Amino acid sequence: MKNNIVGMETNMEQLLDKIMSVQSRSDRVNTSLLEKREHIEKLHRTRNLLRKVQFIYDLPSRLGKCIKSEAYADAVKFFTGATPIFKAYGDSSFHDCKRASEEAMSIVTKKLQEKLFSDSEPTNERAEAVLLLKQLDFPVDSLKAKLLGNLEHFLVDLQLESREAVTTTLNSENQLIELAQELFTRHFETIQQHIKKKVSLSDLLAMLRTIWIDVTEMDKVLPEAALPDFSLKAAQNAVKQYVSSIFSHLLNSVSEALSVVHITPKGRMEEECSLQAVLEAGKKAVIQGSMDALLNFRQMLDDNLELLVKLRDLIIDWVQEGFQEFFRSLENHFLLLSGRNNLTSQDQGSMDGTQGDKMLMGLVLVLAQLSIFVEQNAIPRITEEIAASFSGGGVRGYEHGPPFVPGEICRMFRAAGEKFLQLYINMKTQKISVLLKKRFTTPNWIKHKEPREVHMFVDLFLQELEAIGTEVKQILPQGLIRKHRRSDSNGSTTSSRSNPLREDKMTRSNTQRARSQLLETHLAKLFKQKMEIFTKVEFTQESVLSTIVKLCLKSLQEFIRMQTFNRSGFQQIQLDIQFLRAPLKEIGEDEAAIDFLLDEVIVATAERSIDPVPLEPAILERLIQVKLAKSREQNPSS
Amino acid sequence: MQGGSTGVGYGLKYQARCIVDVKADTDHTSFIAGTLSLKEENEVHLIRLSSAGTELICEGLFSHPNEIWDLSSCPYNPRIFSTVFSSGESYGAAVWQIPELYGQSNSPQLEQLASLDAHTCKIKCILWWPSGRTDKLISIDERNIFLWRLDSAKKTAKVQSQETVGMLHSFSGGAWDPHDQNAVAATCDSSIQFWDIRMMKKTNSIEHAHARNVDYNTKKQNIIVSAEDESGIRIWDLRMPKIPIRELPGHAHWTWAVRVNPEYDELILSAGTDSAVNLWFASATSSEDSKSESLLESPTRKVDPLLNSYNDYEDSVYGLAWSSREPWIFASLSYDGRVVVESVKSYLPRR
Numbered sequence: 001m002k003n004n005i006v007g008m009e010t011n012m013e014q015l016l017d018k019i020m021s022v023q024s025r026s027d028r029v030n031t032s033l034l035e036k037r038e039h040i041e042k043l044h045r046t047r048n049l050l051r052k053v054q055f056i057y058d059l060p061s062r063l064g065k066c067i068k069s070e071a072y073a074d075a076v077k078f079f080t081g082a083t084p085i086f087k088a089y090g091d092s093s094f095h096d097c098k099r100a101s102e103e104a105m106s107i108v109t110k111k112l113q114e115k116l117f118s119d120s121e122p123t124n125e126r127a128e129a130v131l132l133l134k135q136l137d138f139p140v141d142s143l144k145a146k147l148l149g150n151l152e153h154f155l156v157d158l159q160l161e162s163r164e165a166v167t168t169t170l171n172s173e174n175q176l177i178e179l180a181q182e183l184f185t186r187h188f189e190t191i192q193q194h195i196k197k198k199v200s201l202s203d204l205l206a207m208l209r210t211i212w213i214d215v216t217e218m219d220k221v222l223p224e225a226a227l228p229d230f231s232l233k234a235a236q237n238a239v240k241q242y243v244s245s246i247f248s249h250l251l252n253s254v255s256e257a258l259s260v261v262h263i264t265p266k267g268r269m270e271e272e273c274s275l276q277a278v279l280e281a282g283k284k285a286v287i288q289g290s291m292d293a294l295l296n297f298r299q300m301l302d303d304n305l306e307l308l309v310k311l312r313d314l315i316i317d318w319v320q321e322g323f324q325e326f327f328r329s330l331e332n333h334f335l336l337l338s339g340r341n342n343l344t345s346q347d348q349g350s351m352d353g354t355q356g357d358k359m360l361m362g363l364v365l366v367l368a369q370l371s372i373f374v375e376q377n378a379i380p381r382i383t384e385e386i387a388a389s390f391s392g393g394g395v396r397g398y399e400h401g402p403p404f405v406p407g408e409i410c411r412m413f414r415a416a417g418e419k420f421l422q423l424y425i426n427m428k429t430q431k432i433s434v435l436l437k438k439r440f441t442t443p444n445w446i447k448h449k450e451p452r453e454v455h456m457f458v459d460l461f462l463q464e465l466e467a468i469g470t471e472v473k474q475i476l477p478q479g480l481i482r483k484h485r486r487s488d489s490n491g492s493t494t495s496s497r498s499n500p501l502r503e504d505k506m507t508r509s510n511t512q513r514a515r516s517q518l519l520e521t522h523l524a525k526l527f528k529q530k531m532e533i534f535t536k537v538e539f540t541q542e543s544v545l546s547t548i549v550k551l552c553l554k555s556l557q558e559f560i561r562m563q564t565f566n567r568s569g570f571q572q573i574q575l576d577i578q579f580l581r582a583p584l585k586e587i588g589e590d591e592a593a594i595d596f597l598l599d600e601v602i603v604a605t606a607e608r609s610i611d612p613v614p615l616e617p618a619i620l621e622r623l624i625q626v627k628l629a630k631s632r633e634q635n636p637s638s
Numbered sequence: 639m640q641g642g643s644t645g646v647g648y649g650l651k652y653q654a655r656c657i658v659d660v661k662a663d664t665d666h667t668s669f670i671a672g673t674l675s676l677k678e679e680n681e682v683h684l685i686r687l688s689s690a691g692t693e694l695i696c697e698g699l700f701s702h703p704n705e706i707w708d709l710s711s712c713p714y715n716p717r718i719f720s721t722v723f724s725s726g727e728s729y730g731a732a733v734w735q736i737p738e739l740y741g742q743s744n745s746p747q748l749e750q751l752a753s754l755d756a757h758t759c760k761i762k763c764i765l766w767w768p769s770g771r772t773d774k775l776i777s778i779d780e781r782n783i784f785l786w787r788l789d790s791a792k793k794t795a796k797v798q799s800q801e802t803v804g805m806l807h808s809f810s811g812g813a814w815d816p817h818d819q820n821a822v823a824a825t826c827d828s829s830i831q832f833w834d835i836r837m838m839k840k841t842n843s844i845e846h847a848h849a850r851n852v853d854y855n856t857k858k859q860n861i862i863v864s865a866e867d868e869s870g871i872r873i874w875d876l877r878m879p880k881i882p883i884r885e886l887p888g889h890a891h892w893t894w895a896v897r898v899n900p901e902y903d904e905l906i907l908s909a910g911t912d913s914a915v916n917l918w919f920a921s922a923t924s925s926e927d928s929k930s931e932s933l934l935e936s937p938t939r940k941v942d943p944l945l946n947s948y949n950d951y952e953d954s955v956y957g958l959a960w961s962s963r964e965p966w967i968f969a970s971l972s973y974d975g976r977v978v979v980e981s982v983k984s985y986l987p988r989r
Contacts, residue, residue: 534912
């Protein structure tokens with residue numbers, strides 16, 4: 001190893017010597033060539049300069065060529081390249097060139113400006129034009145202001161059909177963002193105005209679609225404006241407004257259907273037709289309108305426009321809330337129509353005359369039946385529909401529960417329906433009550449003459465009941481159970497049920513009679529249900545009619561209790577009541593209760609009579625037959 | 639049989655319409671009832687509720703000529719009362735006194751203190767001023783209001799002033815304002831008229847109210863409650879007579895009588911021809927009810943004002959009276975002569 005290293009040293013020295021010699025030789029070559037190199041470099045630089053000078057001299061013509069071929073980018077490139085020389089030598093050596101070039105460039109800038117402001121140019125070229133102008137140090141800001149001004153003018157005349165998306169890449173983004181947002185705000189305002197005037201769903205979808213396309217395009221160029229979110233919010237408002245407008249139109253259509261009643265009818269036939277027609281119209285408006293609205297909403301949900309997909313949950317909520325609110329307002333509207341909220345309406349009605357009053361009562365009955373229809377038919381159908389298409393999703397949390405609560409609405413309408421039915425019954429009973437009061441407070445019963453005939457108040461009474469019957473038959477359904485009429489089986493007008501009380505009354509003496517009557521009625525009442533008279537009213541023809549008859553008979557009894565009768569007075573009452581027995585049982589369904597009440601009336605009269613001796617049955621029959629004959633003469637059709 | 643009855647019962651022998659509370663009796667809770675029988679001998683019963691509240695005892699039974707249509711107890715003397723009666727054709731009105739030591743006599747007779755004999759029309763009612771001692775009396779008949787001065791010593795009553803209501807209207811009843819000795823309410827066919835009896839002039843009226851019976855609120859001024867046949871019960875503030883401050887449904891048929899509790903004025907009793915007595919809770923302050931209800935959005939709607947319905951009666955209930963001494967006790971009278979006394983202690987509002 002020592003040998004190797006010793007040998008290496010000599011080798012290294014040899015190497016060093018060689019390198020030194022090579023270096024010295026190359027230095028010699030270098031220095032000999034140095035002169036030549038410098039010369040060449042000088043020539044090279046000169047050549048470049050000359051080329052440049054050539055270029056400058058050629059510049060005007062070249063620019064002209066570019067203008068002709070509309071290659072403005074090249075023109076600008078050339079010009080900007082030459083600008084430093086112009087700056088340095090433009091005043092002295094290259095003066096002409098500079099002038100010519102500047103002329104050319106002014107043409108170029110003009111052309112570029114035109115390009116920028118013309119609407120027919122494609123957008124990227126316009127963008128390029130701006131870039132080029134910028135490179136030319138053109139005062140771009142003033143351009144920009146002018147451009148914005150133009151755009152704003154344009155917005156004012158904005159037509160929805162034309163697509164107008166201007167993309168610029170100007171630097172002041174804020175102004176651009178504002179501009180873009182204002183553009184879309186105007187779009188949505190137009191939509192809202194259309195909604196107010198009632199726009200169809202397809203039109204609305206088309207409008208939303210066009211807007212959304214524009215938004216996405218602009219978003220590509222200007223992501224900082226956050227246009228999708230902005231337009232989403234605006235679209236949210238528009239869709240919400242659309243949904244609520246559908247509901248208000250629905251409410252309007254129902255109230256229009258019901259307001260037909262206020263048109264004064266001319267003949268009686270017209271009245272009858274109109275009530276039923278109003279009910280049908282009302283039903284149709286509610287159910288058909290709701291179904292149409294739901295169809296609309298479902299179409300909206302099924303649409304795959306991105307905007308609507310994002311709003312899906314919200315739409316579901318709005319639809320449900322909308323229905324809840326609609327039914328609440330509908331109930332309020334019914335209450336308003338019936339005049340319940342207006343305390344003085346009853347009196348105004350009576351001032352206007354019986355016609356207006358009658359119409360109001362008819363309307364109340366229609367409202368009652370309509371409320372029940374809503375509760376029994378409309379709500380279940382709507383609930384089904386909503387469960388099918390509008391369930392799931394929704395923005396409200398679980399703790400609030402679903403916004404559409406069919407149970408609550410059903411309860412509300414059932415209660416309203418019952419209220420209206422009760423109101424109808426009250427109004428009709430009040431009307432008859434006036435008639436009865438007049439009958440019993442006018443004559444002097446204590447000095448009454450012998451009964452010659454059945455009193456005419458029975459005619460008025462029965463007429464009123466008949467009128468109620470026709471109204472009720474139009475609107476309410478028939479009851480399911482038809483009670484067997486006693487008169488159907490044996491054809492007699494008197495009660496076939498043996499009534500020992502009545503027979504006894506005729507045999508005992510006066511003083512005993514009063515006491516025993518009292519005892520008997522007590523006993524009789526113990527075995528009869530007191531609640532017979534004031535049972536709950538059902539929504540059937542029979543129930544309403546029999547309730548009215550029962551209430552009128554009760555009123556009759558109360559009026560009688562306030563009077564004192566002599567024998568003839570007692571007999572007159574007996575005659576009138578006996579005449580009423582058959583027709584009242586025909587009208588009202590609850591025969592037993594009506595019989596009971598008529599008996600009560602007779603008992604009350606007997607109690608209030610000084611000398612309650614009844615008419616002979618034969619005379620009673622004869623007078624009744626006379627009355628029947630007379631009424632048959634007057635009404636040959638009945 | 640009907641369901642379990644909670645009240646204490648008492649039977650008058652005949653039919654009756656009138657029962658009143660003996661306000662002046664501060665030692666006992668007692669009532670006076672009068673019968674209405676056309677042919678029999680009529681009676682006035684003095685009934686006392688036992689201290690345990692479980693029994694009604696007849697303290698005195700007095701015969702009275704003619705059937706009694708209106709009965710009113712003197713507020714400052716427990717033995718004096720007035721009746722309006724009729725004998726079929728004619729009507730009469732008188733002030734009576736229960737004789738002293740009536741408990742000891744076999745068949746005590748009522749002493750007639752005064753006869754109000756200036757009436758020519760059907761007499762409707764006699765009113766005593768409920769809030770104190772005065773010698774004035776008001777009587778109302780179909781056409782007129784009379785103001786009398788009663789002299790118990792001389793046993794006379796003299797007409798002080800009188801006014802007619804005119805041919806178009808007829809009175810049916812009335813009530814004396816407990817807060818104002820000069821104001822009286824009179825129910826007319828289709829209105830409630832308010833008269834100043836010093837001037838004998840009509841001062842105010844509530845129109846379109848077909849009231850059968852009215853009762854003033856003794857705790858609050860200007861509040862009156864009316865019972866109407868079809869509309870039920872309405873509470874009015876006389877300062878705003880156009881619209882009632884509260885309406886209650888009333889009864890299934892007519893609401894015959896209404897009585898405001900003398901101590902707990904939110905409790906209102908009503909008697910109806912549907913053989914029931916209803917107890918209502920209704921505050922007389924106008925603002926609270928409607929506004930607060932509309933603000934709340936709770937699914938359960940309004941609180942039902944009907945506290946209880948007593949329907950243990952066989953016939954229409956015409957007579958109704960709260961006891962002044964024990965204001966949670968009331969007496970009711972149905973046409974068949976049955977008196978029922980009930981307690982509403984469980985419904986009293988917490989104070």
